[in-house]
Amino acid sequence: MADTISLQVIRYRPESETEPTTQEYTVPFRKEWVVLDALNYIKDQIDGTLSFRWSCRMGICGSCGMMVNGEPKLTCATFLADYAPNPVRVEPLTNFPIVRDLVIEMSDFMRKLPRVKPWIVRDQEKPLSEGEYRQTPEELDEYKQYSMCINCLLCYAACPVYGLDPHFMGPAAIALAQRYNLDTRDEGSKERMEELSQHEGIWGCTFVGECTAVCPKHVDPAGAIQRYKLSAAMDWFKSFLMPWGKK
Amino acid sequence: MNETPIYTEYHPRWYRRRVSTYWWLERSSYLLFILRELSSAFIAWFVVFTLLGIRAVKLGPDSYQAYLNWAASPFLIIVNLVTLFFVVLHAATWFNLAPKAMVVHWRGRKVPGEWIAYANYGAWAVASLVIALILLI
Amino acid sequence: MAKRTIEPLLWTLFSAGGVIAALFIPIQLLLFGVVFPLGLAEAPSRERMLGLIGHPLTRLYLFVMCTMALLHAAHRFRFTLYDGLQIKHLNELINLFCYGGAIVLSIWTLVLLWHIP
Incomplete structure (x- = not known):
């Protein structure tokens, strides 16, 4: 099994972009990792400018909802292993305006x-x-x-x-x-x-x-x-x- | 959004996405939904087809025979096979979803949703049998 | 005070019509649209049909089945047009087409059944 997985993340930086773009990150693949772990890895190790909401990591705060491969999901409860080895596409929730990157306006x-x-x-x-x-x-x-x-x-x-x-x-x-x-x-x-x-x-x-x-x-x-x-x-x-x- | 958004320096330009005209192709469940909703057009066609039949019966034996011949033309058979697919889709989705709207209590307990669906399927079978017997015997 | 809306009435008709359509239409269509035309069974004779349709109970059944199925279809088709084509701004036109069509066909049903000898 591959030891990395690719994440295609929607970026939107309103100060410099007029519309969202996709950025690809390669993160370690661990079978116990959820999509939110991968996003936090990106934030901590690769690109500190990525914005997204999260809090409890245990499916009760309701703040980490995003589109994962087109489906609305809590990223804290969506395992990378379910998508590997294919890349995982992470987008902000649809039907809401985007404030920045994966953050929606609610x-x-x-x-x-x-x-x-x-x-x-x-x-x-x-x-x-x-x-x-x-x-x-x-x-x-x-x-x-x-x-x-x-x-x-x-x-x-x-x-x-x-x-x-x-x-x-x-x-x-x-x-x-x-x-x-x-x-x-x-x-x-x-x-x-x-x-x-x-x-x-x-x-x-x-x-x-x-x-x-x-x-x-x-x-x-x-x-x-x-x-x-x-x-x-x-x-x-x-x-x-x-x-x-x-x- | 009901109101014009108030832009601040922190989010000067929200990005608003537009729903595609073909949104119902984006997910298989959406496609099933739109097919289910399209069954309405085929139900309307069935009523027209039936009314034409009643009219033919009323007009006389020649008209009735002409109606039967018309119904036996390949084009009409194809139309009605497609219609049959849609009305069965309507019936199945309808019976499956019925328990969602109808919550039945029996002796202070909620009747499980599946039972309500089964009751619906049972009624469907009985109604179909009765109509078939009337028309075939 | 809440605005009065007739949506509850339309929805009730839609639901009742949906039940009737689901229960009775598939078998009738199977017989008249497929089984009889393909010759898998013989269609009832004209006399038999006349006798059937002439019965007051059958007439009542046919009237209720047709009108309710039409009102059901009108309501659902209205929302299909709203959602599927995103043309909600043509609201009045769609309502006229859907419910108007259902009412016209219902009147035709009534007239037809009334004149059965």
């Missing part, structure tokens, strides 16, 4: 996320003296899967609908809205529905399903969106048939 998502109120909304907080909000394991299971989201944005990079229409709310934000809707302690589903029943909310989704396929945490945003559509449609019929019903 303000759009950061603005969208709070619009779906991804926190527990109560009409009235229970007084402290009444104790905590209790929940059974079955009730927890209803939303637990959706709560695993680490905001790594791989789903946005995989979503052609988001790529084509950046107004689309996108997979992670809708899955997180659903995570709170399905929480027995939450009372905010009506407020979230106002935001998400718009065309750019859930209705823009055409169920490509790639968000679910690329999710490193098995959140299944595509499923969350379809479930949301079903309940939104039922709400719509209810309010249409019974306009006198409570708002």
